[in-house]
Amino acid sequence: MLKVIRKKSDLKEAVGSFKQKGKTIGLVPTMGALHSGHLSLVELSHSQYDVTVVSIFVNPTQFNNKEDLDKYPRSEESDINLLSKTSCDLVFIPSADEMYASTPLIKLDFGYLENIMEGKFRPGHFNGVGLVVAKLLGLTEPNGAFFGQKDIQQFRVISALVKDLDIPVKLHMAPIVREMSGLAMSSRNERLNDEQKSTASNLFKSLQIAAKLITSGNSLEKAKKEAFEFLGQLKNIELEYFEIVDFETLQNIPSVNKGEQLVLCLAAHIGGIRLIDNIVIEL
Numbered sequence: 476m477l478k479v480i481r482k483k484s485d486l487k488e489a490v491g492s493f494k495q496k497g498k499t500i501g502l503v504p505t506m507g508a509l510h511s512g513h514l515s516l517v518e519l520s521h522s523q524y525d526v527t528v529v530s531i532f533v534n535p536t537q538f539n540n541k542e543d544l545d546k547y548p549r550s551e552e553s554d555i556n557l558l559s560k561t562s563c564d565l566v567f568i569p570s571a572d573e574m575y576a577s578t579p580l581i582k583l584d585f586g587y588l589e590n591i592m593e594g595k596f597r598p599g600h601f602n603g604v605g606l607v608v609a610k611l612l613g614l615t616e617p618n619g620a621f622f623g624q625k626d627i628q629q630f631r632v633i634s635a636l637v638k639d640l641d642i643p644v645k646l647h648m649a650p651i652v653r654e655m656s657g658l659a660m661s662s663r664n665e666r667l668n669d670e671q672k673s674t675a676s677n678l679f680k681s682l683q684i685a686a687k688l689i690t691s692g693n694s695l696e697k698a699k700k701e702a703f704e705f706l707g708q709l710k711n712i713e714l715e716y717f718e719i720v721d722f723e724t725l726q727n728i729p730s731v732n733k734g735e736q737l738v739l740c741l742a743a744h745i746g747g748i749r750l751i752d753n754i755v756i757e758l
């Protein structure tokens with residue numbers, strides 16, 4: 476049965492008692508307003524670890540925009556209800572005061588990852604992500620932790636955190652779960668009306684257009700140009716960035732070579748709501 480935990484000390488105790496019984500722990504950090512993308516992470520964790528811990532915390536330190544934080548969807552009751560029908564064992568839902576008993580003195584800087592894409596357009600965002608994930612890893616000391624490919628740059632940041640600090644946890648990247656229209660599932664989609672949702676499905680289409688051009692031998696410049704043109708003719712989409720980068724490093728690639736893995740990443744605003752998506756291709 477799902478156990479709801481709100482205090483850090485209770486989380487440590489509950490996880491500790493599972494560990495004493497020799498159980499392995501999988502952690503799935505989320506900000507709630509759960510959808511099928513989140514639930515796929517829960518099932519993946521359940522398939523690999525004995526106990527699955529989900530955290531739900533809208534982390535204030537990772538929002539660089541107050542309006543985005545205020546308007547972020549929150550649906551605790553239905554989240555708990557949803558999780559109770561999954562393989563989740565413990566859900567940790569701390570208050571901001573519980574999570575941050577005092578203002579952290581520490582600041583995390585992820586080097587070049589701060590200057591590209593999400594890092595560039597959301598200054599301070601990865602400091603907040605790093606802080607909260609480090610806290611969650613410290614509190615649960617899980618064997619594995621699950622994150623979505625949708626936030627691929629976040630995954631690279633967390634990989635750096637874990638590697639640079641020798642945190643003993645295996646990180647798992649889960650594939651992107653999409654709506655039928657191709658729109659990547661996101662808690663922020665709840666804020667889109669039907670028309671905006673249908674406009675938003677063009678984001679994935681633009682990634683597919685560019686991906687197809689690259690895999691059929693066209694240059695990255697051409698692929699990017701076509702994607703820009705496709706999105707440019709649509710009303711109500713404000714593109715923030717569209718980058719084609721190396722899958723591992725997320726850095727620009729001078730030329731395209733066979734066997735290389737690339738990721739096409741974008742961020743756009745639709746009706747004031749910021750959405751991101753990406754697609755991975757192998758040449």
Ligand code: AMP
Nearest residue numbers: 505506507512622623626650651652660
């Ligand atoms: P969030 O609640 O948006 O912070 O997301 C929590 C975790 O779920 C992150 O690791 C996300 O990358 C992942 N996630 C969000 N959307 C999706 C999706 N559509 N498919 C798979 N994973 C997702």
